[in-house]
Amino acid sequence: GENVEQHPSTLSxxxxxxxxxKCTYSDSASNYFPWYKQELGKGPQLIIDIRSNVGExxxxxxxxxxxxxxxxxxxxxxxxxxxxxAVYFCAATMGGSYIPTFGRGTSLIVHP
Amino acid sequence: xxxxxxxxxxxxxxxxxxxxxxxxxTKGHDRMYWYRxxxxxxxxxxxxxxxxxxxxxxxxxxxxxxxxxxxxxxxLSLESAIPNQTALYFCATSSSGRDEQFFGxxxxxxxx
Numbered sequence: 001g002e003n004v005e006q007h008p009s010t011l012s013x014x015x016x017x018x019x020x021x022k023c024t025y026s027d028s029a030s031n032y033f034p035w036y037k038q039e040l041g042k043g044p045q046l047i048i049d050i051r052s053n054v055g056e057x058x059x060x061x062x063x064x065x066x067x068x069x070x071x072x073x074x075x076x077x078x079x080x081x082x083x084x085x086a087v088y089f090c091a092a093t094m095g096g097s098y099i100p101t102f103g104r105g106t107s108l109i110v111h112p
Numbered sequence: 113x114x115x116x117x118x119x120x121x122x123x124x125x126x127x128x129x130x131x132x133x134x135x136x137x138t139k140g141h142d143r144m145y146w147y148r149x150x151x152x153x154x155x156x157x158x159x160x161x162x163x164x165x166x167x168x169x170x171x172x173x174x175x176x177x178x179x180x181x182x183x184x185x186x187x188l189s190l191e192s193a194i195p196n197q198t199a200l201y202f203c204a205t206s207s208s209g210r211d212e213q214f215f216g217x218x219x220x221x222x223x224x
Contacts (some may be wrong), residue, residue: 009152042200043116043215044155089154093211096160097161098143099199100213104154 006103014111017079020083021106023090024072030092033066033073034100038047038087046087048075080110115139116216118203125146131190133219135203144186146170146178149200149218158201161186162208192220196215 007088014050025033031052036044050057050064050073057072058062061080066073087107091100116137125131135144146158157170163186167178175197179187190197200220204213 006154008221034211041217043204043214044222049211066185071144098206098211099160100211102155104152 002030002092004090004101004103006106007017009104010107010109012111013080014033014069015080015082017080019084019108019110020087021045021079021090021108022072023074023092023103024070025093025101026071027092028068028071028079029084030101031095032093032100033064034091034093035062035064035075036089036091036102038089038105040086044089077108079106082110083110084112085094085110086109116199116203116205116214118201118216118219119199120219121217122220124224125193126224127194129223130192131193131221132139133188133201133221135186135188135206135216137184137203137216138208139205139214141205142183142214143206144174144180145204145206145213146186146188147202148172149202155202157193164169190223193221195223197221198223 006023034049037047038044061078063076087105089105090103093100119134123163145160147155161180177189202218203216
């Protein structure tokens with residue numbers, strides 16, 4: 001089955017800095033890569049996703065890049081704000097399964 | 113607002129007790145999922161259901177059972193709870209043919 005590795009497990013940045021979270025996946029059949037944000041006391045919520053036919057996708061301050069050859073994808077957050085503090089999960093979904101395999105999560109702390 | 117709700121939000125129980133966690137949704141989605149979240153382990157799939165008559169085991173189904181009572185309701189049962197089932201449990205939904213999952217607020221279960 002699919003295996004997703006996520007790094008780092010904890011990331012601490014100053015407000016205004018950029019943050020990058022990296023994930024690798026094992027199965028080349030995976031073709032959908034979502035990122036979820038989990039705020040304290042809440043369930044995860046999708047913030048951005050990318051499919052295997054696209055190399056990069058951007059939505060305001062967040063962007064995701066995908067390298068299919070190397071089987072890795074990354075989340076980039078620019079101009080971080082305290083409200084970006086949360087746990088972020090990457091996931092990989094094999095084509096047609098609709099069942100994501102999640103990474104272990106990254107706790108992002110943005111210091112004012 | 114269309115939503116995913118979970119009851120109870122918190123539960124403390126003793127080893128050997130039977131516990132049921134309930135999930136209901138008003139999103140009109142046909143697919144429902146149960147995940148378990150442990151610190152440092154991310155989200156792991158317990159069971160999933162693609163429609164009322166469809167039940168499938170996930171990665172970690174041992175010790176759990178589920179019931180899909182209606183399209184909008186999906187229950188998770190622990191027949192005889194044990195301490196290593198102490199975790200945060202999330203229900204999620206999705207629409208047929210769509211990848212995005214919508215998570216409930218979670219149930220924090222403690223087994224003493």
